Amino acid sequence: MQRDLRRKTWFILFLVVVVGVYAILPIFNPTLKQLFFKGNDPIRRGLDLKGGLEVILAPDYRVESRVLSEVESYVQDLLSPLGVQAQNISLLGQSNDNNRYEGLTFKFASADEAKQVVTADVIKDKLTWRSGVEEKKLKVDIAVSTVDPSVVEVKVQEDPANFPADALYQAKVIMENRINSSGLSETVVRLDQTKHRIEVQLPGVRSQAEAERLLKSTGRLNFRLNNDKIVMYGTDLEEAQAGYHPQNNTPVINLSFGKSGAKLFEQITTENVNAILGIYLDEEQLMAPIISEPIPNGSAQINMGSGTTLQEAKDYAILMKSGALPISLRSVLVTQVAPTLGTETVKLSLIAGAIGILLVFIFMIIFYGRMGTVANLALAVYTLMVLGSIALFRGVLTLPGIAGLILGVGMAVDANVIIFERIKDEIRSGKGMRSALNSGFDRAYVTILDSNITTLLVAAVLYFFGTGAVKGFAVTLAVSILASMFTALFVSKTILEIWVGKAPERFFAKYEVRG
Structure with a gap:
């Protein structure tokens, strides 16, 4: 019995010390913060507490201008047999940083010519575009413009069948790696399957330009021979690591390709010595190294030159090794979010919370004597466990999450109240303190378990x-419930077993145990 009790005691002490050192002390100790969290806050704050930007991204099925130029030639060839000719051809839709458009517009001499082109039905609704190893299946829709009847709009987009079924999920994972590599530890990347989009929260980011810079690294990596045709994709790249050249000490990037990629890379470098192998992120060129010699074995080195710093080389390596997105994305909404709570409000809220907890402590001691002290100790362990869990799993604390934590405090106290009332009933019936203690916990166990399981089910739903915020509330509520059950049924009981004696008045006020 005593041996088992000692084990429980040491386990609780170990838990308190480990969680306290890991989650609480780094808040006040910069050295521990740097050691455990790389200088970031142990408990990450969400948009509503810190402010920042929320960006919503959706699949971008629009096509590049280089693809549309060939579609234009294809359509022009089909117009000749009809005896009509477009007076003006222009790109349809507004471009973005990736140089993508919705299609083409063809301006004809009259509305009759435009109608003739549409009714002739000579333009296929599905096309295949090829360039080097690159191939795109396209969906084409042709119609007379609702604004100008003499204009035909040829809308072109990539066929969604070009992309894997789980392309958005893959994009979400890759995007998390890339953004987190930039040092934004509070960033949240969430996939909304029902709306087919990705929501990115960037706490602390104030300018849209900065957000676009961060999210710009989510493009598709590709290698282009002489900055023209794509000959390889980023999916062939396995590793990109920055370092120094062993001889001249200039920054370099070491590349490693997979088995199939290594074979293709050897073929490309063998056949194109002294050619430029441009490395692109979507349509933006990252660098343009020159192939100096055939490169076998799938290992290459890019010399960045003396004008480049090691940090710049590392930044390029991060963009390259984080993986190519399996689908292109575009931002459909960028929202500036101000902190819901200002600095002064947060400070006042903390003071109010401390006062509230202090009142709970006083209440428990007045009504339950030393038992109240036990409950207060268990509540302290509960707080450490919840904060430690959030820090350990790098959760993001939001306003709804705080509500879940506060609700959990109430449930933790409530569980102890149920146990203590059961113990008092046992004492009133004439049992000794140790017997009353065991019976009280046994009888309260089922009640506490049932009530917490039902709440856990609600949290799961x-x-x-x-x-978004509802999920944050559900997670913190579930963590709080589990922590409150542990502290009530294990921590409180262990402390009581250590302190238990023959006189019940040592644990309750005397009037509480009278028959």
Whole structure:
């Protein structure tokens, strides 16, 4: 019995010390913060507490201008047999940084010519575009413009069948790696399958330009021979590591390709010595190294030159090794979010919370004597466990999450109240303190378990069917419930077993145990 009790005691002490050192002390100790969290806050704050930007991204099925130039030639060839000719051809839609458009517009001499082109039905609704190893299946839709009847709009987009079924999920994972590599630890990347989009929260980021710079690294990596045709994709690249050249000490990037990629890379470098192998992120050129010799074995080195710093080389390596997105994305909404709580409000809220907890402590001691002290100790362990869990799993604390934590505090106290009332009933019936203690916990166990399981089920429903803030509330509520059950049924009992004696008045006020 005593041996088992000692084990429980040491386990609780170990838990408190480990969690305290890991989650609490780094808040006040910069050295520990740097050691455990690389200088970031142990508990990450969400948009509503820190402010920042929220960006919503959706699949971008538009096509590049280089693809549309060939579609233009294809359509022009089909117009000749009809005896009509477009007076003006222009790109349809507004471009973005990736140089993508919705299609082409063809301006004809009259509305009759435009109608003739559409009714002739000579333009296929599906096309295949090829360039080097690159191939795109395209969906084409042709119609007379609703604004100008003499204009034909040829809308072109990539066929969604070009992309894997789980392309958005893959994009979400890759995007998390890239953004987190930039040092934004509070960033949240969430996939919304029902709306077929990705939501990115960037706490602390104030300018849209900065957000676009961060998200710009989510493009598709490709290698272009002489900055023209794509000959390889980023999916062939396995590793990109920055370092120094062993001889001249200039920054370099070491590349490693997979088995199939290594074979293709050897073929490209063998056949194109002294040619430029441009490395692109979507349509933006990252660098343009020159092939100096055939490169076998799938290992290459890019010399960045003396004008480049090691940090710049590392930044390029991050963009390259984080993986190529399997689908192109575009931002459909960028929202500036101000902190819901200002600095002064947060400070006042903390003071109010401390006062509230202090009142709970006083209440428990007045009404339950030393038992109240036990509950207060268990509540302290509960707080450490919840904060430690959030820090350990790098959760993001939001306003709804704080609400879940506060609700958990109430449930933790409530569980102890149920246990203590059961113990008092046992004492009133004439049992000794140790016997009353065991019976009280046994009888309260089922009640506490049932009530907490039902609340956990509610939290599960909120998590799986809720969105954003609702999910944050559900997660913190579930963590709080589990922590409160542990502290009530294990920590409180262990402390009581250590302190238990024959006189019940040592644990309750005397009037509480009278028959």
